[in-house]
Every structure is written in C-alpha cells, then in structure tokens.
Amino acid sequence: MREEMVVASSLSVTFEQHKVLDGVSFKVGEGEVFALLGGNGAGKSTALKSFLGTVTPSGGSASVMGLSVASQIDVIRQKVAYLPESVMLYGHLTGVENIEYFLSLAGITSAKDKIESALKRVALQQDAWYRSLSNYSKGMRQKTAIALALLREAPVLFLDEPTSGLDPSAIDEFNQLITTLASEGSTIFMVSHDVYGACQIAHRIGLLDKGKIVGMFEREGDNPIDTEAVHASFSKRNG
Amino acid sequence: MSVIKQIMWDEWRYWQRTRLAITVIITGVVLIVASVIVNAIGIQHAKHEREHLQHAAESRFAEQPDRHPHRMVHYGHYVFRTPSPLSIIEPGVDSFTGTSIFLEGHRQNTAMFADQRQSSGLTRFSSLAPSFLVQVLAPLFIVLVGYASITREKEAGTLNIMMTQGVSKRHVLTGKLFALLGAGLLLLLPMILASLWASFRGESSLVTGSYIVGYLLYILVWSGVVLGVSALSHKSSASFAGLIGLWVVLCILVPRIGSSTAAALEPSPGKLEADFAVLEELRKLGDGHNASDPAFEQLKSNLLAQYGVETVEELPINFRGTVAQYSEKKLTDVLNDFAEIRMQEELSQAQIARHFGWLSPAVAIRSFSMIVAGTSLETHHRFLREAETLRFEFVQSLNKVHQDKLDYQVDMNRSKSAETSKAARVDASNWSVLSSFSFVPEAGGVRLVQGGTYGVQLLFWFGVVVLFLNLAMRRMSE
Numbered sequence: 001m002r003e004e005m006v007v008a009s010s011l012s013v014t015f016e017q018h019k020v021l022d023g024v025s026f027k028v029g030e031g032e033v034f035a036l037l038g039g040n041g042a043g044k045s046t047a048l049k050s051f052l053g054t055v056t057p058s059g060g061s062a063s064v065m066g067l068s069v070a071s072q073i074d075v076i077r078q079k080v081a082y083l084p085e086s087v088m089l090y091g092h093l094t095g096v097e098n099i100e101y102f103l104s105l106a107g108i109t110s111a112k113d114k115i116e117s118a119l120k121r122v123a124l125q126q127d128a129w130y131r132s133l134s135n136y137s138k139g140m141r142q143k144t145a146i147a148l149a150l151l152r153e154a155p156v157l158f159l160d161e162p163t164s165g166l167d168p169s170a171i172d173e174f175n176q177l178i179t180t181l182a183s184e185g186s187t188i189f190m191v192s193h194d195v196y197g198a199c200q201i202a203h204r205i206g207l208l209d210k211g212k213i214v215g216m217f218e219r220e221g222d223n224p225i226d227t228e229a230v231h232a233s234f235s236k237r238n239g
Numbered sequence: 240m241s242v243i244k245q246i247m248w249d250e251w252r253y254w255q256r257t258r259l260a261i262t263v264i265i266t267g268v269v270l271i272v273a274s275v276i277v278n279a280i281g282i283q284h285a286k287h288e289r290e291h292l293q294h295a296a297e298s299r300f301a302e303q304p305d306r307h308p309h310r311m312v313h314y315g316h317y318v319f320r321t322p323s324p325l326s327i328i329e330p331g332v333d334s335f336t337g338t339s340i341f342l343e344g345h346r347q348n349t350a351m352f353a354d355q356r357q358s359s360g361l362t363r364f365s366s367l368a369p370s371f372l373v374q375v376l377a378p379l380f381i382v383l384v385g386y387a388s389i390t391r392e393k394e395a396g397t398l399n400i401m402m403t404q405g406v407s408k409r410h411v412l413t414g415k416l417f418a419l420l421g422a423g424l425l426l427l428l429p430m431i432l433a434s435l436w437a438s439f440r441g442e443s444s445l446v447t448g449s450y451i452v453g454y455l456l457y458i459l460v461w462s463g464v465v466l467g468v469s470a471l472s473h474k475s476s477a478s479f480a481g482l483i484g485l486w487v488v489l490c491i492l493v494p495r496i497g498s499s500t501a502a503a504l505e506p507s508p509g510k511l512e513a514d515f516a517v518l519e520e521l522r523k524l525g526d527g528h529n530a531s532d533p534a535f536e537q538l539k540s541n542l543l544a545q546y547g548v549e550t551v552e553e554l555p556i557n558f559r560g561t562v563a564q565y566s567e568k569k570l571t572d573v574l575n576d577f578a579e580i581r582m583q584e585e586l587s588q589a590q591i592a593r594h595f596g597w598l599s600p601a602v603a604i605r606s607f608s609m610i611v612a613g614t615s616l617e618t619h620h621r622f623l624r625e626a627e628t629l630r631f632e633f634v635q636s637l638n639k640v641h642q643d644k645l646d647y648q649v650d651m652n653r654s655k656s657a658e659t660s661k662a663a664r665v666d667a668s669n670w671s672v673l674s675s676f677s678f679v680p681e682a683g684g685v686r687l688v689q690g691g692t693y694g695v696q697l698l699f700w701f702g703v704v705v706l707f708l709n710l711a712m713r714r715m716s717e
C-alpha cells in the first residue's frame with residue numbers, strides 16, 4: 001500500500017452555524033493526483049484550507065504526511081506547497097523577487113538560474129520576469145505562483161483552481177507539468193470546477209456537493225477518467 | 240533569525256518602492272536634523288553670550304570707582320544661567336522661565352530673558368525643539384509608516400501566503416517590529432548624535448547614555464503600539480483611525496489634562512496676591528535705610544549695652560551699616576520663605592503633572608528628558624537659590640564694609656555738601672567682595688536619581704507594550 005500523504009476523516013467545518021463541510025473522508029496516496037470537483041460554494045477551498053491550518057474544523061480530523069493539522073501545522077507548512085485560489089503576491093516586487101522572497105521565508109535560498117528555469121517551465125514570458133508584478137495579468141500571476149510552488153520542492157502540493165486564468169495552451173502545459181511531477185513522486189491535491197481538466201490529469205476524482213462527497217471516480221489503467229460519467233453526475237447536481 | 244531579517248528587509252524595500260513611507264521618514268529626519276542644528280547653534284550662541292555677559296557684569300562691578308557702599312548695593316549685579324549641554328535637544332523650562340536675574344539690595348527680582356533676539360525667526364523655529372519633535376511628532380511619523388504593516392498583508396492576502404511558507408506569527412511580528420524600529424532609529428539618529436556631541440561638550444557619559452536609552456525605550460514603545468494595533472485590526476483604515484486616535488490621546492490630550500489637573504489640584508495664588516502678602520510682611524520689618532526707625536530700637540540698645548556706650552556716635556562701628564545688615568537679613572528671611580513656598584507650589588504642580596506619565600509615555604519621556612538634561616524646574620529652582628545666595632552674600636559684604644570701613648559721622652554728614660558726600664566713600668578695592676558666578680546643572684548622578692521615577696515609567700510602558708504585542712500575536716487573525 002502506498003504511503004497515505006493526505007487524509008481527511010469525517011472532516012466537518014461550520015461557518016456561523018452553516019455546515020460547509022459535513023463529514024468528508026478521503027485519502028490521497030504518494031505520487032497520486034487527487035482532484036476534488038464541485039460547483040461554486042461546494043466547500044472545495046474550505047476542504048483544502050483545512051489541511052493548511054487556515055480553517056479550523058468543527059469535527060473530524062485532517063492530517064498531512066502522518067502529521068496532524070491540529071497539532072503540528074508548523075511542521076506541515078514547511079513541507080507542503082500551496083497555490084491559493086486567488087494568487088496573492090507583492091505588487092512592489094518583480095516576479096523573480098516575489099519568488100525569492102517567499103522562498104526565503106520557507107528557508108530556501110534558490111539560485112537565480114533555478115528560479116528562471118522554473119519560470120520557463122511554467123511558460124511565463126521571459127520579458128516579464130524582472131518587471132513589477134503589479135503589471136502582470138491574472139494568468140501571469142498564476143504562473144508565477146505555480147513556479148513558486150514548484151521551487152518549494154515540496155512532496156505535497158495543494159492547488160486551488162490552478163488553471164483558472166490560464167489560456168488553453170497554458171492549461172495544456174500545466175497539465176503536462178502535473179503529470180510529470182506526479183510521476184516523479186509528488187503528491188498533488190487539487191480542487192477544481194473544471195470537469196474536463198480534472199479528468200485529464202487526476203488519478204482519482206472526488207465529487208463534492210453541499211459539503212458531502214457524493215461520488216468517487218478512479219482512473220483505470222492509463223486511460224483518463226471518463227469525462228462523460230463525471231459530467232453527468234456533476235451536472236445532475238449543478239443544473 | 241534569517242526569516243525575521245528577510246521580513247524586515249522586505250518591509251524596508253516596500254517603503255522604498257512605494258515612496259510614501261520613505262517620504263514620511265525623510266521628512267521627519269530632515270525636520271529633526273534641522274531642528275537639532277538650529278537649536279545647537281542657538282544654544283551655543285546663548286552659552287557664549289551669557290558667559291560673556293556674566294564676565295562683563297563682574298568686571299563692571301569690580302571697576303566701579305570709590306563710592307558709598309550702599310550705592311553699590313543698589314548698583315546691583317546680574318547673574319546668567321548658562322545652558323546645560325543637553326539643552327541643545329531639550330530646552331525644557333528654559334524657554335519660558337528666564338535665564339538672567341538682576342541682583343540688588345532689599346529685593347528678589349524675577350528671572351528675565353537675557354537674549355535680545357527673543358522674537359527673531361531663529362528662536363521661533365527653535366520652539367520646534369528636537370525633544371518636542373521626537374516626543375510628539377516621531378510617534379505620528381511611526382504611525383504613518385507602520386499603521387498598515389500587518390493590515391496591508393491581511394488585505395492583500397499575502398499574510399496567508401507568508402504563513403503557508405511555514406512562517407510563524409511571531410516571526411512576522413518581530414520582523415515588522417524591527418523594520419519599524421529601524422525607521423524610529425533613523426528619526427532618533429540626529430538626537431543621538433547631538434547627545435554624543437553634548438557628551439563631548441562636558442556632559443557625563445552616564446547621563447547621555449541613559450538619555451539615549453530613555454528615548455530608545457520611547458521609540459520602542461511606539462513601534463510596538465503601532466504594530467500591535469495593526470496586527471489586531473482587520474483593515475488598514477481601522478488601524479489608521481485607531482492609531483491616530485491613540486496618538487491624539489497620548490501625545491496631545493493626556494499631557495494637557497495633566498497640567499490642567501495639576502493647576503486645579505495645586506492652585507497657585509496670583510502674582511499680585513503674593514506680592515501684597517510679601518509687602519504686608521515687609522512693612523513690619525521697618526526701613527533699613529533709616530537707622531532711627533523704631534523697628535531697630537532693640538538692636539540699638541543691645542549694641543550700646545554690648546559696647547558699654549551711651550550713644551550710637553560713640554560706637555566703634557557704623558550703626559547705619561549694622562542696621563542695613565540686620566534689616567537685609569530679616570527681609571531676606573521673609574523673601575526666602577515666600578520664594579520657597581512659591582517654588583514648592585510650582586514643584587508640586589509639576590509633580591502632579593508628571594504622574595500622568597503612568598497614563599501616557601509622552602508625559603513620561605518629557606519628564607525624564609527635562610530632568611536628565613538639566614532643564615527641569617528643579618534645576619531652575621537651584622539657579623534661583625544660588626543666585627539668591629550670591630545676592631545675599633554680596634549685599635551683606637557691602638553692608639559690612641559700610642559698618643566697618645565708613646565712619647558714622649562722615650556717613651551722617653554725607654548729604655551736607657559736595658565735599659562731605661565725596662568724603663563718605665570707601666575704596667574701590669572693596670568691590671572685590673563679589674564672588675564670580677557660574678551655574679552648572681546638578682551632577683549627572685543626582686539628575687539620574689531625580690529622573691529615576693520617570694525612567695521607571697518608561698520601563699512600565701515597555702512592559703505594557705511587550706504584553707500588548709504578545710496579546711496581539713495570539714489574537715492576530717490571518
């Protein structure tokens with residue numbers, strides 16, 4: 001059995017008496033790409049944040065790499081990389097400076113050429129690398145943040161809507177990247193509302209609706225998960 | 240440690256790139272540098288001028304020709320208070336208490352201002368003393384620079400990203416605190432350099448060292464307050480409003496309330512009222528110029544008995560000089576009693592106002608700064624007392640010359656003709672009874688002991704801020 005990297009057991013989160021997550025359980029193994037799929041407000045981001053300690057569960061538990069989020073969040077944060085839903089970086093810094101700064105906060109000093117090759121890998125146009133981030137488009141920021149997540153060289157990546165804001169070719173490149181990372185042993189937990197994209201890259205898909213897992217789809221062999229089946233199930237619930 | 244350093248560096252980089260904070264800091268530093276320079280020049284000038292005037296007054300007195308000794312009592316003398324080295328930073332009460340006194344017989348004059356340039360542009364600018372700028376404006380600058388240091392990251396969502404890189408709240412707060420302290424230190428730097436210069440000009444290094452530490456604590460307190468409020472606020476606008484409110488209360492309102500309370504609790508009688516009370520007392524003493532005033536009957540009969548003679552003419556000494564001494568002593572005792580009461584009232588008022596240092600760090604640093612710099616009310620009172628001692632000594636010495644060196648008969652006949660008046664004089668060499676005057680503030684150790692309470696107030700605020708920052712760290716939302 002593969003190592004269990006990300007585990008949710010009966011996870012519940014309540015905001016102001018409103019149950020956003022209601023007893024969610026799943027496990028993500030090492031080297032696996034797991035996608036949590038759901039409509040707007042389904043609770044996807046909340047589920048993801050439960051592993052980063054920025055949301056406190058009202059019931060159940062979450063753990064990463066065998067470490068409990070409740071008690072060992074500081075250790076977890078040093079081991080994982082997180083791509084937030086809306087990318088928050090500094091407008092007063094350039095793309096490269098942003099990456100340098102946040103890496104240094106994680107205790108990583110990365111050589112310039114390593115940062116540049118990561119930016120190349122996420123296909124951020126070269127003339128933007130040393131320009132102020134305040135002039136970046138949403139997609140460019142997204143790519144910068146993905147490069148940052150890559151450079152963290154974390155065994156587990158938490159990605160919240162990673163392809164939002166990217167153009168189709170960038171999405172293809174991104175999907176390629178995720179597949180490579182997973183084959184190299186990284187564990188990827190992503191949330192998305194893009195059925196097609198998720199089916200392309202995920203080994204498993206959990207369908208989240210109104211705070212509950214309402215379906216699980218698994219890849220058989222090397223074939224992508226059947227988009228039709230997921231889509232049918234998804235649109236039944238999201239109209 | 241290196242994470243804290245990174246956060247601090249990035250904060251400085253942010254200030255520099257966004258220009259607002261750096262503009263505020265540069266404006267503040269330029270203002271303080273200008274104020275230190277203008278003040279240092281002004282004080283240095285005043286010091287030379289007063290030393291010169293003091294010297295000139297002493298020579299003028301000594302160079303008077305042969306005269307009747309009592310004319311010298313009324314000719315009088317000036318003393319000047321030379322400024323303490325640290326008054327280039329902290330003029331304290333010097334700017335409104337007067338710095339020179341005219342000393343003469345039978346009167347205690349109030350201190351006046353020696354400088355003629357009182358209302359010139361230079362002195363008006365110097366009312367923006369470095370101490371005022373650092374005590375009142377520096378906190379405002381720190382507020383402007385730092386109010387958004389945490390809220391900015393919250394609003395942009397970058398605080399979350401920092402946290403998810405494995406940075407703790409303690410790291411974030413410490414890094415930002417150091418950054419803010421850096422700005423505070425820049426504002427303090429001109430003052431630190433001026434203190435070192437004062438040290439070089441003769442101030443004890445223990446005093447300047449403690450002085451600098453006091454101000455460092457003050458800057459630390461404000462940096463901590465600004466950071467804590469920013470950490471506890473959700474929005475920059477709320478942090479800004481809260482901090483400006485706090486600044487108005489701590490730097491403007493509490494000091495005012497302090498002095499009003501002091502004035503209400505310890506009301507001092509009006510000048511006129513006090514003057515009448517003194518006159519009332521003095522009238523009972525008799526006129527020292529008139530040896531036959533009935534007030535001196537007792538003195539006369541005692542003297543006659545002592546020397547075993549029948550009339551004052553037979554006395555071996557000049558009775559008029561004896562009366563002058565006797566009445567000057569009586570009068571001085573009365574004047575001193577009133578002066579001591581008035582000084583005690585002033586001091587009680589000041590002390591009540593200084594208790595408000597427990598309510599505002601601005602009051603604490605102000606008290607500490609004035610006392611340690613040697614520009615406090617205590618130092619001024621000592622100047623008044625020393626001046627009075629000198630006055631009494633030279634007046635009585637002249638009265639003794641009057642008694643011992645001028646014949647009674649010659650003295651009595653002094654207004655008969657030009658001839659007799661010329662005879663009723665003593666030699667100018669007697670004017671050397673005047674001792675030279677040079678005022679120095681209390682020894683450094685004494686001032687530090689006097690200022691101890693206010694140093695403790697600053698430490699108290701430091702403790703409050705440490706607790707506040709700990710609370711802010713625990714309560715800080717991400």
Ligand SMILES: Nc1ncnc2c1ncn2[C@@H]1O[C@H](COP(=O)(O)OP(=O)(O)O)[C@@H](O)[C@H]1O
Binds near residue numbers: 020042044047
């Ligand atoms: N901090 C919060 N306070 C209150 N309600 C929240 C908070 N965060 C999310 N919610 C609510 O929880 C629900 C799920 O949010 P979210 O997890 O962001 O959904 P998704 O990412 O699936 O679109 C939404 O109704 C949202 O309004």
Ligand SMILES: [Mg+2]
Binds near residue numbers: 044045046085160
């Ligand atoms: Mg979301």
